[in-house]
Amino acid sequence: MVAESSPRRRTGGRSAVVLMSIRKAVEELIAEHGGDAVTIPMVAERAGVNHSSIYRRWGDARTMINDLATYRLDPDRGLPDSGDLRADLTAWAQELITHYGKPVNAALLRGGAAAAGGSESDCLRDRRAEAAAFAGRPGSTFTDDQIVDKVVAPVIYRVIFLPWTLSELDVRSYVDDLFGRSA
Template sequence: MVIKEGLRPGGRSARVQASVHSAVHELLEVHARSSVTVPMIAARAGVTPSTIYRRWGDLGALLADVALARMRPDSEPADTGSLRGDLRAWAEQYLDEMNSEPGRMMMRDVQCSQTPGYCVSILSAQLQAIVDRYPADTAPSVDRLINLLAAPTVFRILFSNTPLTVAELHALIELALKA
């Protein structure tokens, strides 16, 4: 059960979430993921294990919540002045981030999320911000961009021996831009 919506922002709930998320990040920097436990996280965060179980349900859900929080972008996608340039900048950054060890771990953790579709909503919002900059008749749909850019990127990272190359990514962008 990922964080319940409607909790007071800035209240005790937000402080607990921030403390627990911080504890998870700190522990994963020094311990193998398989050795991190709820009691370790609780001790580091200054809460009881029952607080974590009550709020997140289990370790998998907590790790998924931390991964989803990490996925939220800090800023708008780069504005290069052209649709092609914006898509290239976004897709190259996405490939780089997801192909890193933290990115791979995040994708594994997100699979445990009890909020299916949340990742797509994050990516959709980023891509919609790019699409909205350009005339509707020239920009592909966000669904097309998810299907032709994000999906193959994630698939190759998770299930292939090698991720997409930048050249392959650029070819997919060209395909996405075709009417």
């Protein structure tokens, strides 16, 4: 059921340049028009590439946006790992806010939301994998579902619907809540 993310291409040379210009075009167009209004011909024109190479890679605009929305938060970065689980979760939650607080990333996420619902391979699957990694660490008394419900969900809800509230948000209360408000 869980679709693997597309195999990471060791990009080099021309295909890396093409991918970079497509990504830049998608980000610009989403920032200008919103994730629901970007089409492959628009992207092809802006990026200066043939639209057939975009269709070949992604099939449709929805899959393209979903894939690029996933990409933006580098899945190869390490998770915070200081040995203090509460501090690590707080740093991670703050990282989510910093990342999705950027308008282009928020717009990509909204585009990803419009494309979601069909399978587990949505643009937030890496965030859920990270939640599962935290849930499995020593000292954790909570499940990945609880991290998703109490930390990921309110951050993502606010990114999508209430982005102007993010700068004031204190993620420590979300993380404290996981620990049952004790200590």
